[in-house]
Amino acid sequence: MGVRPDRIAAHFMTSAPTLNECPPPVVPEVAIAGRSNSGKSSVLNQLTRNRHLARTSKTPGRTQLLNFFETNLGGRLVDLPGYGYARVAKSQKRVWEDNVEEYLARRESLVAVVLVMDIRHLFEPFDVMMIDWIRHTQLSMHVLLNKADKLRHGASTSALRTAKQRLASPQFSLQLFSALTGAGRDEAIDKLGTWLTPQRD
Numbered sequence: 001m002g003v004r005p006d007r008i009a010a011h012f013m014t015s016a017p018t019l020n021e022c023p024p025p026v027v028p029e030v031a032i033a034g035r036s037n038s039g040k041s042s043v044l045n046q047l048t049r050n051r052h053l054a055r056t057s058k059t060p061g062r063t064q065l066l067n068f069f070e071t072n073l074g075g076r077l078v079d080l081p082g083y084g085y086a087r088v089a090k091s092q093k094r095v096w097e098d099n100v101e102e103y104l105a106r107r108e109s110l111v112a113v114v115l116v117m118d119i120r121h122l123f124e125p126f127d128v129m130m131i132d133w134i135r136h137t138q139l140s141m142h143v144l145l146n147k148a149d150k151l152r153h154g155a156s157t158s159a160l161r162t163a164k165q166r167l168a169s170p171q172f173s174l175q176l177f178s179a180l181t182g183a184g185r186d187e188a189i190d191k192l193g194t195w196l197t198p199q200r201d
Contacts, residue, residue, distance in 0.1 A: 007049035008189055008196070009072035015065040019102045023068055025109030028075035030195050033100075034116030035126040036082035039146045042179035043116050044069075044079055047188060054079055066103055075111075075196030078103075104133065112140045112195045114188075119145040119159050119176070123166070134171060142191050143167065144177040148184070 016022045034040035041054035053069065067079040080100050104110065113134060117127050122145070134141045145163060148156045156176055163174050173191065177184035 006186070006189075008047050008077070008192060010048045010050070010053060010069040010077055012053065013068040013070045013076065015067050017065055018099050019106060022066060022103070022107070023076075025107060027109060027198055028111045028196055029068075029078050029107065029109045030075065030192055031078045031080050031104065031110060031113045032116065033080045033113055033130055034082060034146075035118070035124055038082070038116045038118045039179045040082060040116045041079065043114075043144060043146055043177065044077065046179045046182055046185055047077075047192070066099065071196055073193055073196040074198045076109075077192075077196070078110075110139065112142065114192070115141055115143045116146050116177075117143060117163075119148050119156060120150055122159060122163060131167065131172075135169070139171070140195075141172050142188070143172060143174040144184070144188060145174065146177045146179055148176040149178040149181050 014023055032040055032044055034043075044054040045051045048069075054067070065081065069077040069079070071077060080103070104113070113130070115127060115130055117123070123131075131141070143163065145156070145160060151159065160174060160176055167174060175184050175187050175191075177188060
């Protein structure tokens with residue numbers, strides 16, 4: 001039995017503003033989605049144990065492109081633009097949303113989506129939109145209830161139970177996570193590893 005990796009080794013590949021400019025869809029891709037300021041970039045940095053991999057900022061809405069990262073597992077992680085930041089110009093925001101929706105709907109190499117939710121603010125409108133969209137596809141979604149370190153154990157456990165009840169379907173899996181402390185990292189790596197490893201014929 002192999003040793004469980006403590007990270008997903010990854011490096012930046014390219015950024016693309018539109019689906020047509022994405023790299024060839026030749027390996028499995030897992031998209032990382034989340035509302036602006038959910039901690040999505042910090043989650044990506046924690047999973048890869050590289051705090052410089054994805055740019056983080058205290059200003060929400062900084063990620064504006066589809067950012068592709070090659071991994072040691074063979075597949076790619078794709079950091080999607082965050083949604084829901086009101087101070088972004090509406091016209092620009094609409095362009096980002098259109099490009100993300102096109103990627104999610106038409107990208108043939110996309111195998112799963114990881115949704116990062118702030119455990120203190122569950123099921124915000126963007127989260128509900130993403131979940132409803134997944135329900136109408138064949139894709140799987142793994143939900144990371146991030147910032148679990150901000151709540152006491154009982155409160156975080158209760159939030160996880162509530163979220164599981166709402167997403168009671170084989171399409172969805174959930175877990176507690178903390179991009180700050182790394183809590184839940186091993187579980188998340190195991191889950192992503194099953195998707196990022198190309199299937200052999």
